[in-house]
Amino acid sequence: MSDPFVVRSLDEIRFWSRIMKEHSLFLKLGFRCEDTQLIQEADEFYSIFESIENKSHAYSEETDPKTIHRFNSKVYNAATHIWAFKRKVLGLVLRCKLPGANNFPLLIDHVSREANYFRKRLKELNTGTLEPISDAIIYENVFFLRIMADHAKFISHLLDPSERQLVEQSRNFSFEFDQLLNQARDLDSxxxxxxxxxxxxxFLDQNRVSVKSLRDFKKTARELIEACRIKSIIHPLLADHVFREAERFLFIIDMFERYLNTNDVKKDNRKEPHSIEF
Known part of the structure; x- marks a missing residue:
């Protein structure tokens, strides 16, 4: 019998360790040639999370929960260190210590928020303090709607300005997701x-429609970039990276909708842990 804690932990680690690994590469590519120390640190984090990703696939749903608990703790420490690294880089950029570097401050903040989300989830899993479902539905959407809005902004700035139609589409998505984010924050308050x-x-239905549309746009952009059919400075891996995060958001929305369809959220469930099975 598989243990829900093991299944959930491995799912989170397999997804987010790959994301953290790729963040290390993207940050490295944005550093200047003379930023040798930062480049070395990024390389080290790439190796760390590549190792974590590989190890996560060596475990199975039948692995002893105690083993996964220890693994979660180790990954939590790695996620905390890469979060601190990202915040350090953000501070350097905002204090103009890296003039000429190509990492947008918002992008660095974006990837640090994802690292913080990852480490928070691991801590919640190990301590058994996941949010109640009704809180998690809103929190997860607030988090991912902001991620999607950021993606749209990054795409519009990394496309060549001559790709006017795609740039305009990206800006429209940015506006749309900013609006959805504000609505989610209102619901939260x-x-x-x-x-x-x-x-x-x-709330979930409306968000799903918009996320699917953005996901499809990212998929098309990824295919065009891989085929060298549009002008941009978007790394092909980055195009795939943002596509996978949209897919992840849709997966989470579907998971919550299944819960709503089979449970009565009108009852007081504030003491029920966020224990949806994947």
Missing amino acids: MKPQSQTGPLLGQ
Whole structure:
């Protein structure tokens, strides 16, 4: 029998360790040639998370939960260190210590938020303190809607300005997801009264439509970039990276919708842990 804690832990680590590994590469590519220390640190983090990713696939759903608990702790430490590295780099950029580097401050903040999300999830899993479902639905959407809005902004700035139609599409997505994010924050501020089945269901339905549209746009952009059919400075791996994060968001929305369809969220479930099975 598989243990839900093991299944959930491995799912999170397999997805996010790859993301952290790729963040290391993207940051490295944005450093200047003379930033040798930062480049070395990025390389080290790439190796660390590549090793974590490989090890996560060596475990199975039947692995002893105690083993996974220890693994989670080790990965938590790695995630904390890369989060600190990202915040250090952000501080250097904002204090103009890396003039000429090509990492946008918002991009560095973006990847640090994802590292913080990852380490927070690992801590919650190990301590058994996952959020109640009704809180998690709103929190996860607030987090990922901001991620999607950021992606749209990055794409519009990394496309060649002559790709006017794609740039305009990216800007439209940025505006759309900023609006969805504000709506999600409004719903959050109205808790717990806003946590009814109909409101949360409509919230997820509306977000899914927009995320699917952005996901499809990213998929098309990825294919065009890989075929060298558009002008941009977007790394092909970055195009695939943002596509996978949109897929992840859709997976989470679907997971929450399955819960809403089979449970009554009108009851007081604030003491129920976020224990949806993957």
